Amino acid sequence: MKVQELKHTGLKQWVEEAVALMTPDTVEVCDGTQAEYDRMIQINIDNGLATPLNPWLLPGSVLFRSDPSDVARVENRTYIASEKQDDAGPTNNWIDPKELKKTMTELYRGSMKGRTMYVIPFSMGPVGSAIAKIGVEITDSPYVVANMHTMTRVGTPVLDVLGTNGPYVPCFHSVGKPLGAGEKDNGTWPCAPLDKKYISHFPETREIWSYGSGYGGNALLGKKCLALRIASVLARDEGWLAEHMLILKITNPQGTVKYITGAFPSACGKTNLAMLIPTVPGWTVETVGDDIAWMKFGKDGRLYAINPEAGFFGVAPGTNMDSNRNAMETIRKNTIFTNVALTKEKTVWWEGIGYDASGPLIDWNGNEWVQDKHNKEQKPAAHPNSRFTGPAKQCPVIAKEWEDPAGVPISAFLFGGRRPKTIPLVNQAKSWVHGVFMGSIVGSEVTAAALDVKAGTIRRDPFAMLPFCGYHMGDYFKHWISIGKKGDPEKLPKIFFVNWFRKSSEGKFIWPGYGENSRVLAWIFDRCVGTGKAVDTPIGFLPTVDAISRPTEVSEADMQELLTVDIDGWKAEIADVRQNHYPKFGDKLPKELYDELDAIEKRLNG
Ligand code: GTP
Ligand code: SPV
Ligand code: MN
Numbered sequence: 001m002k003v004q005e006l007k008h009t010g011l012k013q014w015v016e017e018a019v020a021l022m023t024p025d026t027v028e029v030c031d032g033t034q035a036e037y038d039r040m041i042q043i044n045i046d047n048g049l050a051t052p053l054n055p056w057l058l059p060g061s062v063l064f065r066s067d068p069s070d071v072a073r074v075e076n077r078t079y080i081a082s083e084k085q086d087d088a089g090p091t092n093n094w095i096d097p098k099e100l101k102k103t104m105t106e107l108y109r110g111s112m113k114g115r116t117m118y119v120i121p122f123s124m125g126p127v128g129s130a131i132a133k134i135g136v137e138i139t140d141s142p143y144v145v146a147n148m149h150t151m152t153r154v155g156t157p158v159l160d161v162l163g164t165n166g167p168y169v170p171c172f173h174s175v176g177k178p179l180g181a182g183e184k185d186n187g188t189w190p191c192a193p194l195d196k197k198y199i200s201h202f203p204e205t206r207e208i209w210s211y212g213s214g215y216g217g218n219a220l221l222g223k224k225c226l227a228l229r230i231a232s233v234l235a236r237d238e239g240w241l242a243e244h245m246l247i248l249k250i251t252n253p254q255g256t257v258k259y260i261t262g263a264f265p266s267a268c269g270k271t272n273l274a275m276l277i278p279t280v281p282g283w284t285v286e287t288v289g290d291d292i293a294w295m296k297f298g299k300d301g302r303l304y305a306i307n308p309e310a311g312f313f314g315v316a317p318g319t320n321m322d323s324n325r326n327a328m329e330t331i332r333k334n335t336i337f338t339n340v341a342l343t344k345e346k347t348v349w350w351e352g353i354g355y356d357a358s359g360p361l362i363d364w365n366g367n368e369w370v371q372d373k374h375n376k377e378q379k380p381a382a383h384p385n386s387r388f389t390g391p392a393k394q395c396p397v398i399a400k401e402w403e404d405p406a407g408v409p410i411s412a413f414l415f416g417g418r419r420p421k422t423i424p425l426v427n428q429a430k431s432w433v434h435g436v437f438m439g440s441i442v443g444s445e446v447t448a449a450a451l452d453v454k455a456g457t458i459r460r461d462p463f464a465m466l467p468f469c470g471y472h473m474g475d476y477f478k479h480w481i482s483i484g485k486k487g488d489p490e491k492l493p494k495i496f497f498v499n500w501f502r503k504s505s506e507g508k509f510i511w512p513g514y515g516e517n518s519r520v521l522a523w524i525f526d527r528c529v530g531t532g533k534a535v536d537t538p539i540g541f542l543p544t545v546d547a548i549s550r551p552t553e554v555s556e557a558d559m560q561e562l563l564t565v566d567i568d569g570w571k572a573e574i575a576d577v578r579q580n581h582y583p584k585f586g587d588k589l590p591k592e593l594y595d596e597l598d599a600i601e602k603r604l605n606g
Pocket of ligand 2: 073215218291485
């Protein structure tokens with residue numbers, strides 16, 4: 001479709017202004033059809049950026065290798081440009097919005113020369129649903145168009161909902177690599193150097209401007225930029241929640257259903273938990289979403305969640321038929337792989353895929369790679385943040401209600417992170433505010449999901465939202481407390497803290513994780529219906545040591561360790577929160593949370 005045919009006058013004008021600024025060779029409005037998707041992939045194949053995979057083993061799938069500087073979110077180049085710096089808060093980068101727009105306007109000037117501009121109308125949430133939000137992304141990357149097709153609902157039906165004057169979030173994206181006359185990408189992933197990358201959000205005007213990166217959350221602007229950073233601001237203003245949470249459906253052997261959401265930092269197990277195959281007999285788990293939840297109160301006073309996305313942009317390494325069979329089945333066809341390794345048979349391989357490389361591979365840098373299991377120093381063949389983009393509807397355990405515009409009623413929230421010590425396997429909050437307190441102190445070992453934070457060290461990542469909250473984190477805590485006051489305490493989700501990542505003194509995981517996490521989910525389910533044995537401890541309700549059935553490889557002593565309150569460890573944890581974490585938020589830190597801190601400290605000392 002041509003820009004001239006756009007019926008929405010505001011949208012048409014905005015696109016025309018962008019064309020004048022970015023000067024692409026041609027402009028296309030995306031229709032969201034399969035033919036369009038296929039064409040985007042073909043353009044990338046012709047450009048040397050995509051490798052078609054084996055049509056018998058991985059039909060409809062391709063592999064991309066990005067630039068080594070463009071392999072993950074860039075948190076140091078991500079900005080919340082609110083009018084006042086204080087509204088962005090201490091955990092976000094801030095630049096004055098006028099200054100930032102001036103800088104970025106100069107970067108955008110001529111940035112699409114030699115390229116096609118694609119205008120992508122997309123819906124986060126089912127098209128036309130009352131909860132859904134519409135965005136329009138302007139991009140010069142056919143890789144982005146193809147990924148947006150899978151991750152969101154794209155095309156003409158979205159324009160129909162917009163009509164002639166409907167609201168949308170305008171999103172600019174350019175890879176920042178204009179082409180000279182006759183120049184082609186020719187196999188080189190287009191992007192700008194790190195110091196020219198900007199992932200910018202303007203919360204007051206609800207705009208997103210992204211420049212210089214073609215990868216993941218930096219470029220697929222419906223995901224972290226719209227559905228979390230901008231949506232968190234809308235949620236604050238309108239009294240709902242936009243969270244970095246998976247949504248799962250769990251059914252017990254009697255056929256009773258509960259829905260649970262869970263917030264874990266990036267690369268800490270959301271996709272895996274959302275698709276797990278229970279090892280506890282008689283239980284089933286189905287998937288509603290694996291990364292983002294939007295939650296609103298229903299007429300019955302319960303919180304209902306929708307998954308605003310349509311696909312999974314999942315971490316490849318560690319995914320295998322044992323750890324996550326449902327993800328492996330999801331990505332058997334129509335999948336975009338980015339930065340994994342390529343086999344001779346034109347299939348994919350990554351560390352933790354469950355079997356050795358069958359021969360020499362092409363690694364994510366495009367070089368030959370021969371597995372050497374004796375060499376502990378060998379660089380991985382797949383980038384640690386390599387990912388697959390696969391359609392949610394291909395997931396064998398996608399819940400039938402995953403696209404219900406009314407959402408699903410939530411019974412429990414989980415918070416967690418990678419904590420080798422101190423934090424028990426599971427722990428139930430004593431109250432809503434205690435749960436908010438636990439969410440506010442989430443800490444996790446840093447993973448490869450962000451380029452510019454040091455992997456391995458523990459950082460506080462409140463509510464797993466540190467990189468995704470579009471406003472002052474202290475106000476965000478306040479918003480969570482206010483949601484608790486709005487809801488009937490009997491109907492509010494119960495709050496739990498989980499940790500699958502405790503390690504022994506030899507550095508091995510004590511808890512096997514993955515499907516075995518169903519044992520913990522079963523206890524959480526039971527607590528929601530009022531059964532489930534627990535002891536009241538200084539940090540919350542812990543299961544009795546026999547309340548959770550033990551996987552064969554976990555000894556009784558291990559189970560004790562996983563479920564005992566480490567008093568000294570918790571005292572150190574609380575001291576760290578008091579000295580280093582809470583003071584960051586100044587007088588925006590809600591008094592209720594300091595009260596919780598005092599109370600837990602007193603209980604630990606008592
Ligand atoms: P984002 O997409 O970045 O938000 O990540 P995510 O939270 O969805 O993480 P994901 O489920 O993709 O898991 C990331 C990594 O953690 C993978 O390498 C998994 O194999 C590993 N992992 C997931 N669940 C578990 C678990 O229960 N135990 C252990 N030890 N590792 C796990
Ligand atoms: C995350 O980092 O939490 C992701 C991947 O889910 S990205 O879409 O790149 O943000
Ligand atoms: Mn995520």
